[in-house]
Amino acid sequence: MEAEQVLTFSLASVIEDVLQQHSGRLGVNLASRKTEEDSLRRYEAARWLRKTVGVVRGKDLPAEPSEEDFRIGLRSGIILCTVLNKVQPRAVPKVIEGPCDSVIIPDGAALSTYEYFENVRSFLKVVEEMGIPTFEAFDLGGKSSRIVNCVLALKSYAEWKFGGGIGSWKYSGVANAKPPISGKPLLRENSEPLMKPLRTVSSGDIDGYMSDPGLDRNEKGPFSSLNSLVCEYLADKKPEEVPIAVESLLSKVIEEFKHHTRIQHEMVCVFLFSLFSTSYYEEKYNQFELEDSSRQNLILKQQNNQFELEDSSRQNLILKQQNIVEQQNRITSELKNIVHQTKLGMQSMQNEHRKEIIYLSKHMHSLASAASGYQKVLEENRKLYNQVQDLKGNIRVYCRVRPFLGGQPSHYSSVSNVEEGSISIITPSKYGKEGKKTFNFNRAFGPSATQGEVFSDTQPLIRSVLDGYNVCIFAYGQTGSGKTFTMSGPDDLNEETIGVNYHIRNSSHNGINVPDANLVPVSCTSDVINLMNLGHKNRAVGSTAMNDRSSRSHSCLTVHVQGKNLTSGSTIRGSMHLVDLAGSERADKTEATGDRLKEAQHINKSLSALGDVISSLAQKNAHVPYRNSKLTQLLQDSLGGQAKTLMFVHISPEPEALGETLSTLKFAERVSTVELGAARVNKDNSDVKELKEQIASLKAALARKEGEAENSQQSINSSSNEIPKLKSYASSPIQRSWTSGPHPYNILKGLKNTASTLKRRSLDLHDMRRDSSPWPNVSRGLGKEDDKESISGDSVDKIFMNRNDSMTSEDGLMGPWEAESKQSSPMLSPTYLTEPSKICMDQQPLHKKDNKDDEDLPKQGLDTATTEELDGNETETSESSELDLHWPSHIPKPIIGSSGLGIRAKKSSNIRPSLKNPPEVRSMIPSFIPVPTPKKPTPITQARKPPGSNDIRRRITK
Numbered sequence: 028m029e030a031e032q033v034l035t036f037s038l039a040s041v042i043e044d045v046l047q048q049h050s051g052r053l054g055v056n057l058a059s060r061k062t063e064e065d066s067l068r069r070y071e072a073a074r075w076l077r078k079t080v081g082v083v084r085g086k087d088l089p090a091e092p093s094e095e096d097f098r099i100g101l102r103s104g105i106i107l108c109t110v111l112n113k114v115q116p117r118a119v120p121k122v123i124e125g126p127c128d129s130v131i132i133p134d135g136a137a138l139s140t141y142e143y144f145e146n147v148r149s150f151l152k153v154v155e156e157m158g159i160p161t162f163e164a165f166d167l168g169g170k171s172s173r174i175v176n177c178v179l180a181l182k183s184y185a186e187w188k189f190g191g192g193i194g195s196w197k198y199s200g201v202a203n204a205k206p207p208i209s210g211k212p213l214l215r216e217n218s219e220p221l222m223k224p225l226r227t228v229s230s231g232d233i234d235g236y237m238s239d240p241g242l243d244r245n246e247k248g249p250f251s252s253l254n255s256l257v258c259e260y261l262a263d264k265k266p267e268e269v270p271i272a273v274e275s276l277l278s279k280v281i282e283e284f285k286h287h288t289r290i291q292h293e294m295v296c297v298f299l300f301s302l303f304s305t306s307y308y309e310e311k312y313n314q315f316e317l318e319d320s321s322r323q324n325l326i327l328k329q330q331n332n333q334f335e336l337e338d339s340s341r342q343n344l345i346l347k348q349q350n351i352v353e354q355q356n357r358i359t360s361e362l363k364n365i366v367h368q369t370k371l372g373m374q375s376m377q378n379e380h381r382k383e384i385i386y387l388s389k390h391m392h393s394l395a396s397a398a399s400g401y402q403k404v405l406e407e408n409r410k411l412y413n414q415v416q417d418l419k420g421n422i423r424v425y426c427r428v429r430p431f432l433g434g435q436p437s438h439y440s441s442v443s444n445v446e447e448g449s450i451s452i453i454t455p456s457k458y459g460k461e462g463k464k465t466f467n468f469n470r471a472f473g474p475s476a477t478q479g480e481v482f483s484d485t486q487p488l489i490r491s492v493l494d495g496y497n498v499c500i501f502a503y504g505q506t507g508s509g510k511t512f513t514m515s516g517p518d519d520l521n522e523e524t525i526g527v528n529y530h531i532r533n534s535s536h537n538g539i540n541v542p543d544a545n546l547v548p549v550s551c552t553s554d555v556i557n558l559m560n561l562g563h564k565n566r567a568v569g570s571t572a573m574n575d576r577s578s579r580s581h582s583c584l585t586v587h588v589q590g591k592n593l594t595s596g597s598t599i600r601g602s603m604h605l606v607d608l609a610g611s612e613r614a615d616k617t618e619a620t621g622d623r624l625k626e627a628q629h630i631n632k633s634l635s636a637l638g639d640v641i642s643s644l645a646q647k648n649a650h651v652p653y654r655n656s657k658l659t660q661l662l663q664d665s666l667g668g669q670a671k672t673l674m675f676v677h678i679s680p681e682p683e684a685l686g687e688t689l690s691t692l693k694f695a696e697r698v699s700t701v702e703l704g705a706a707r708v709n710k711d712n713s714d715v716k717e718l719k720e721q722i723a724s725l726k727a728a729l730a731r732k733e734g735e736a737e738n739s740q741q742s743i744n745s746s747s748n749e750i751p752k753l754k755s756y757a758s759s760p761i762q763r764s765w766t767s768g769p770h771p772y773n774i775l776k777g778l779k780n781t782a783s784t785l786k787r788r789s790l791d792l793h794d795m796r797r798d799s800s801p802w803p804n805v806s807r808g809l810g811k812e813d814d815k816e817s818i819s820g821d822s823v824d825k826i827f828m829n830r831n832d833s834m835t836s837e838d839g840l841m842g843p844w845e846a847e848s849k850q851s852s853p854m855l856s857p858t859y860l861t862e863p864s865k866i867c868m869d870q871q872p873l874h875k876k877d878n879k880d881d882e883d884l885p886k887q888g889l890d891t892a893t894t895e896e897l898d899g900n901e902t903e904t905s906e907s908s909e910l911d912l913h914w915p916s917h918i919p920k921p922i923i924g925s926s927g928l929g930i931r932a933k934k935s936s937n938i939r940p941s942l943k944n945p946p947e948v949r950s951m952i953p954s955f956i957p958v959p960t961p962k963k964p965t966p967i968t969q970a971r972k973p974p975g976s977n978d979i980r981r982r983i984t985k
């Protein structure tokens with residue numbers, strides 16, 4: 028159908044052209060006019076196009092193009108589409124703008140042809156829809172008149188539109204334009220309204236007209252003109268020329284027709300080509316589309332496949348996960364089962380455990396009770412042991428090992444093991460092998476033991492002072508082994524390091540006398556501490572090669588305690604000696620010279636005297652050489668009396684000190700075997716009161732007999748040549764009564780026993796003060812030389828808390844204590860004390876004896892009352908009771924037995940050769956209750972010395 032239409036051409040126009048070409052003037056005019064008209068219209072169209080699309084864009088279109096230029100310029104359809112889009116925005120949404128026309132498709136056709144065809148087709152489609160006269164695509168390869176017409180119609184439309192669109196647009200240019208010669212345009216479908224006016228001039232219409240016999244040809248403008256042309260052509264012909272003219276005309280028409288047909292054929296070829304191309308490209312396009320769709324399908328499929336795959340894999344995954352979840356669920360349920368079973372097991376185990384715990388707790392309880400029982404038993408054992416020890420009266424021995432001192436190289440210690448009650452010392456044997464020697468004591472403290480631990484073990488002993496016991500704690504050991512540390516503490520004292528002495532604070536102000544000691548009342552703890560500090564300061568301390576603060580004297584602190592039972596009226600008195608001995612040392616080791624050497628000698632002497640005493644006590648010798656040193660005199664009560672005695676034995680850990688250590692420990696072991704007898708409480712009970720009353724009555728009896736005694740004095744003196752020394756006592760009322768009284772012996776005995784008993788008790792300071800005799804300051808008058816002569820030199824600095832005597836070292840070295848106490852301490856002033864101490868007893872000078880006789884001196888008739896005597900044995904006496912005989916009546920009886928150094932002179936067997944039973948150590952302790960065993964008067968006159976002679980007792984009581 029389309030090919031048919033393409034082949035359709037205008038017969039009239041052919042005839043017209045022929046006629047015009049052959050009609051001479053008329054034809055020339057018409058042709059030129061038409062050509063001119065066409066050119067003008069083309070130029071107008073070209074200018075408008077260039078103006079509208081821009082010169083750049085319309086560069087392919089000259090302002091006044093030839094018909095061919097015009098067609099070529101618009102051939103791509105780009106300018107047309109662009110113009111159309113300007114007029115009608117987005118009318119052609121996609122304008123194909125090929126990069127160049129030279130792109131060749133494989134079959135040789137220009138790629139742009141297809142693309143341009145698309146542009147032209149789009150353009151034509153839109154303008155047709157807009158009702159604008161169109162042209163045919165192939166017009167771009169043929170005549171341009173219809174293209175020009177279309178463009179001008181579009182221009183007219185644009186002017187109408189941009190001019191406001193008033194009214195309806197009508198293309199006025201159609202009337203002027205040459206009607207289209209072609210028939211119904213190709214590919215035109217919806218242009219019927221616009222085509223109506225054109226049809227009037229279309230070839231089809233001509234055909235229709237020609238075929239329509241009813242149509243008045245004269246009414247048809249163009250054809251009437253054709254008729255007129257034919258008529259005009261034939262008019263000047265003769266009739267005979269008409270056939271020829273017609274024939275010629277026809278042949279020309281035929282030629283023209285052929286020409287048109289040829290052109291038409293070419294056009295058809297182009298059209299067919301383009302159609303072919305179109306179809307080719309369409310095919311291609313379709314193919315592309317197909318490919319595209321297939322590709323898309325493929326992609327979709329692939330995607331689907333992928334999705335499916337993913338889906339399947341996902342599903343697999345899900346399945347796997349489900350499997351895993353199932354497995355886990357299974358495992359969980361299994362675990363739950365296990366947990367359940369475990370819980371059940373646990374519960375049963377818990378139950379069993381509970382039962383076991385109950386059983387164990389019962390068991391533990393029984394064990395604990397057994398343990399506590401065991402502990403109790405142990406404690407009981409210990410107590411019992413201690414009680415046994417107490418009963419036996421053994422001296423307790425505690426051993427303490429000093430640690431290596433700071434700055435000392437860390438040594439191999441000679442002490443291998445320290446247990447609660449034993450200590451082992453490494454002793455090198457002859458063959459180079461190490462041996463061990465173990466010593467047993469009541470308690471052993473290792474180097475790490477604190478002062479607190481030491482004190483806590485000492486405390487019970489100290490507490491017994493409050494129960495009325497006499498206690499003596501003394502520290503023994505090699506120089507530098509820690510005696511002072513234990514007793515007093517280090518130089519830099521604090522709460523934790525203070526020694527045994529400083530814990531002892533709550534003492535009463537009662538006490539006893541010790542020679543050269545002061546009895547100082549104290550009212551509070553600080554008084555005690557001040558006093559102790561003063562004593563400590565005054566203590567002779569010097570530096571030796573073995574100890575840079577070596578104590579060069581013994582130190583003794585005595586605390587007296589008195590308690591009174593308000594109901595029963597009984598009093599309890601206790602006293603405690605705290606003795607820090609000077610260290611045993613070897614002169615060569617300490618490198619002492621001069622005074623230091625002397626000190627060392629004295630120290631060693633007194634210590635060896637102590638050793639002798641211990642040795643005698645251990646062997647239960649009849650004679651114990653207390654009087655060989657002041658030290659042993661001081662400790663006499665503690666070592667041989669009824670006191671509880673504790674010896675702290677100290678050792679140094681250094682291997683160099685091994686020799687000293689072993690001898691110290693051996694000595695200590697020996698000490699621990701010493702039995703003192705059971706300690707006794709110092710209690711004044713009703714018996715004592717009776718005795719006191721008895722004394723009072725005796726005193727009265729004495730007073731009554733005084734006159735008789737005076738009368739009989741002379742006769743006694745003359746008749747008793749054997750005791751001339753008693754002359755010096757002639758004025759003594761006691762002696763008078765003894766010599767002239769009806770029962771002088773009994774009186775003396777009574778007095779002696781009473782005094783002796785009382786002497787064993789603590790001094791009652793109140794009693795002493797009641798008889799306010801002035802304190803005879805005898806001790807001050809005592810010469811040191813005497814002391815040196817009489818007592819083996821030992822240096823004893825003592826601090827007694829209720830004695831105002833200053834202390835003098837009897838070895839000739841003035842202790843700092845003396846100066847201090849005399850000058851600076853108001854507490855030590857004599858005004859503090861109104862009562863004399865025991866030392867008053869020695870106002871009456873006795874014969875001084877030489878050192879050798881020293882220890883014998885007490886034997887010379889001074890001892891009068893002894894335990895043995897009280898028990899029926901006539902073996903022991905005490906010089907103190909003798910002294911009581913000479914005690915001034917206005918002075919209360921001193922109580923001296925409990926603590927004095929050298930207070931009691933010992934009797935000796937050589938003085939009392941008649942003793943049947945050798946006295947025991949314990950026998951020297953006066954009995955609490957005197958037993959009036961008939962006894963011959965002791966030859967006290969032997970002990971008496973002429974006035975002016977040196978009195979050994981004065982020395983003793985220092």
Ligand SMILES: Nc1ncnc2c1ncn2[C@@H]1O[C@H](COP(=O)(O)OP(=O)(O)OP(=O)(O)O)[C@@H](O)[C@H]1O
Binds near residue numbers: 430504507510511579
């Ligand atoms: N248990 C201990 N812990 C720490 N240091 C100690 C201990 N025992 C003693 N010391 C120290 O050892 C040194 C000697 O001690 P201390 O002066 O007490 O010995 P001592 O036996 O009294 O000597 P001396 O007989 O020469 O007077 C001192 O520096 C002292 O501080």
